[in-house]
Amino acid sequence: MPKPEALKIPVTLVTGFLGAGKTTLLNHILRQKAGKRVAVIENEVGEINIDNSLVVENLLSKEDLVSMDRGCVCCSLRNDIVGALRELQSRATSRAISYDAILLETTGLADPAPVAFTFFANSWISANYRLDSILCLVDAQHLRRHLEDAGGGDVNEAVNQIAFADIILLNKIDLVSAEELQSARDMVRSINVTADLVEVSLALNEDGSVKEGKQLAWDRLMGINSFSIERALQVDPYFMDSDSEDDSQGDREDGGNQPAEQQQQQEEQQQQGAAPQAAAAEQQASPAADPAAAAASPQPPAVGGKREREEEEQAVQQAADCGTAGQDAETEAILLKQRQQQQAATAARLAAQRQPKRRRKKLHDLSGVGSVGITARGALDKYRFNMFMRDLLGEKARDIFRSKGVLCIHGQEVTKFVFQGVHETICFGPAASGWQPGEAQINQVVFIGRNLDRKALAEGFRSCVWVELPEGWSEHHDPRSKQPYYVNSATGGKQWQRPQLACALVQSTQTSHQQPTALQPRRGSDGETVVAVQG
Numbered sequence: 001m002p003k004p005e006a007l008k009i010p011v012t013l014v015t016g017f018l019g020a021g022k023t024t025l026l027n028h029i030l031r032q033k034a035g036k037r038v039a040v041i042e043n044e045v046g047e048i049n050i051d052n053s054l055v056v057e058n059l060l061s062k063e064d065l066v067s068m069d070r071g072c073v074c075c076s077l078r079n080d081i082v083g084a085l086r087e088l089q090s091r092a093t094s095r096a097i098s099y100d101a102i103l104l105e106t107t108g109l110a111d112p113a114p115v116a117f118t119f120f121a122n123s124w125i126s127a128n129y130r131l132d133s134i135l136c137l138v139d140a141q142h143l144r145r146h147l148e149d150a151g152g153g154d155v156n157e158a159v160n161q162i163a164f165a166d167i168i169l170l171n172k173i174d175l176v177s178a179e180e181l182q183s184a185r186d187m188v189r190s191i192n193v194t195a196d197l198v199e200v201s202l203a204l205n206e207d208g209s210v211k212e213g214k215q216l217a218w219d220r221l222m223g224i225n226s227f228s229i230e231r232a233l234q235v236d237p238y239f240m241d242s243d244s245e246d247d248s249q250g251d252r253e254d255g256g257n258q259p260a261e262q263q264q265q266q267e268e269q270q271q272q273g274a275a276p277q278a279a280a281a282e283q284q285a286s287p288a289a290d291p292a293a294a295a296a297s298p299q300p301p302a303v304g305g306k307r308e309r310e311e312e313e314q315a316v317q318q319a320a321d322c323g324t325a326g327q328d329a330e331t332e333a334i335l336l337k338q339r340q341q342q343q344a345a346t347a348a349r350l351a352a353q354r355q356p357k358r359r360r361k362k363l364h365d366l367s368g369v370g371s372v373g374i375t376a377r378g379a380l381d382k383y384r385f386n387m388f389m390r391d392l393l394g395e396k397a398r399d400i401f402r403s404k405g406v407l408c409i410h411g412q413e414v415t416k417f418v419f420q421g422v423h424e425t426i427c428f429g430p431a432a433s434g435w436q437p438g439e440a441q442i443n444q445v446v447f448i449g450r451n452l453d454r455k456a457l458a459e460g461f462r463s464c465v466w467v468e469l470p471e472g473w474s475e476h477h478d479p480r481s482k483q484p485y486y487v488n489s490a491t492g493g494k495q496w497q498r499p500q501l502a503c504a505l506v507q508s509t510q511t512s513h514q515q516p517t518a519l520q521p522r523r524g525s526d527g528e529t530v531v532a533v534q535g
């Protein structure tokens with residue numbers, strides 16, 4: 001039984017290309033909270049989830065975060081959205097709390113359309129949740145590059161993300177000139193003319209306020225009810241068509257444990273034109289499902305041909321006219337409800353009218369684009385790490401869309417460091433909160449990009465692990481360049497090159513999950529210190 005719209009939990013879909021500022025925005029929203037209980041669903045493309053720990057510190061409880069780490073939500077994980085929402089629901093029930101809002105952060109490579117579609121196609125989700133808005137972060141500094149060659153596949157997801165957005169946050173305006181900002185603005189508007197466009201710089205000041213751009217108040221972003229199926233259909237006429245054999249699996253009260261027979265029946269029904277989403281949307285549209293709305297709206301919503309559409313448009317116009325005449329809150333609530341019903345009716349009509357044709361099979365061809373996650377135990381030599389990143393990005397900044405990690409630096413082991421890279425722009429500094437009790441002080445990095453060489457990256461990164469110098473040698477730093485040099489106390493000799501003895505014997509792992517368990521210095525047969533990675 002669907003809940004009345006007002007009782008459904010609003011879900012904000014946060015999209016935006018890799019590194020555009022989605023997690024930063026989440027933290028900005030979570031810091032404000034405005035007395036609300038917010039849950040977060042994270043989906044990261046990287047093999048190691050770095051963002052979780054960066055978000056969790058702003059949540060009321062760790063339990064309010066669910067991760068979907070098995071892949072990109074738009075390609076393979078749509079049923080996982082059902083699973084994630086169910087997980088949050090069961091955690092909330094066991095703690096006797098309820099959520100005022102849910103933020104769903106997609107990966108930077110996700111197409112928002114199939115994710116949004118799930119909120120209408122799945123009857124359990126549409127009965128309990130409503131898609132409040134699609135909020136897209138755009139990186140003003142890298143937008144042109146992202147639009148030109150994001151992903152390298154047939155579809156540029158950066159374009160899709162902007163096209164489907166209800167609100168666009170043109171972010172990082174602190175990093176661009178006035179001309180570059182104007183050009184970014186024009187590029188965004190050439191893709192989406194209707195979205196609310198807000199220019200911001202979300203990198204926060206010490207006090208948590210947003211730098212430069214306007215303060216982004218909670219109610220500018222949350223609970224704004226701005227998602228519109230009509231607009232989504234304008235962007236993609238096949239929005240309401242499924243592109244996945246799996247869609248039906250999550251579309252049940254039992255969350256997906258339906259017997260095969262029943263499933264087959266459902267598929268047959270779909271083939272006969274009785275699309276379940278149409279029925280669900282119709283049910284949602286029916287005032288009978290919501291007594292308050294029924295009282296407010298004596299006429300059932302129109303579902304059908306041109307005449308009904310005209311009636312709908314008239315009703316919308318009337319509602320708008322009433323609104324401009326300055327109505328009280330109750331009337332505004334009724335008008336809002338009518339709008340929602342009309343939207344649902346439109347969705348139902350369009351879904352019922354169209355032969356249930358599968359949405360084009362995913363063109364999200366990310367061939368050559370992937371992620372490499374690397375774990376290294378032992379504190380890192382800061383200088384080597386800097387050099388490694390400098391050389392890597394100097395050579396491959398165009399292909400490495402995103403890099404991020406959590407690091408333990410030699411000599412500063414008590415501090416948890418975070419590094420964030422978007423192409424060649426790198427930020428490095430202490431994390432907002434340090435290592436948690438029981439948290440392993442290990443280095444974890446993720447590189448996301450095109451044609452990544454896993455072995456070379458793993459070897460390069462692990463060679464940055466600090467290892468003891470051989471006896472008699474000490475490390476010093478040039479006061480100007482900060483470059484380390486080495487002094488042999490026995491001979492008094494100095495050299496820039498680190499004494500050869502300390503070389504890491506690195507094994508690259510097949511997957512990031514296959515982490516080395518220990519990194520222990522030992523003596524090599526020739527007396528050299530080597531570091532053996534025990535996998």
Ligand SMILES: Nc1nc2c(ncn2[C@@H]2O[C@H](COP(=O)(O)OP(=O)(O)OP(=O)(O)O)[C@@H](O)[C@H]2O)c(=O)[nH]1
Binds near residue numbers: 108173
């Ligand atoms: N200068 C500047 N940096 C920003 C701004 N917003 C975000 N950043 C930085 O950009 C980097 C990426 O930000 P994230 O919020 O992690 O981006 P994201 O979209 O969540 O990244 P992925 O989840 O990996 O796609 C971080 O180093 C942020 O601190 C901004 O307005 N100005």
